[in-house]
Amino acid sequence: MQLLDSLLAPKADESLGQYLRRLRLHRGLSQADVVELAGIHLQSLGKIERGRTLKLNHKTCSGLAYALNVPKEYLESVGRGVAVDVPSALKFCPSCWTVGTAPESMWLDLRAKCCFLCGMELRHRCVGCQEPITSLKHRFCPFCGTSYQSSSSLKV
Ligand SMILES: [Zn+2]
Ligand SMILES: [Zn+2]
Known part of the structure; x- marks a missing residue:
């Protein structure tokens, strides 16, 4: 945020x-x-x-x-006339997300904790440095270079 x-x-x-x-x-x-x-x-x-x-x-x-x-x-x-207070809500499934595509809207639901497709825990921080993920335009964390996508050695 x-x-x-x-x-x-x-x-x-x-x-x-x-x-x-x-x-x-x-x-x-x-x-x-x-x-x-x-x-x-x-x-x-x-x-x-x-x-x-x-x-x-x-x-x-x-x-x-x-x-x-x-x-x-x-x-x-927008249009509701209220100030926004938004937690960093960019979440995605490291296993189902394809680099270069928009994340599934169901992952972004504030209540979603796990992937609706495969049940894996959704990721919203870099597993390398714990910085919140604010963009999925890139496939690597801009802070530490860790890949945002799943790899077998990662524990979420
Ligand atoms: Zn999944
Ligand atoms: Zn990182």
């Missing part, structure tokens, strides 16, 4: 469209970059940014959170 840039949290008076657009520009991404990373249609993103879509479905929400590298809860909280 402490690693997250407070600028990236939604402002109380910001609409979903304004927020997404601000994040996207902050990351220096074009709409085409974002839809590719998020796995959604360009038209969908356009509608959201123009304020014509006010509510995100789960898939879009997880995809955009991944593409823009913010916790899904930020996107969900």
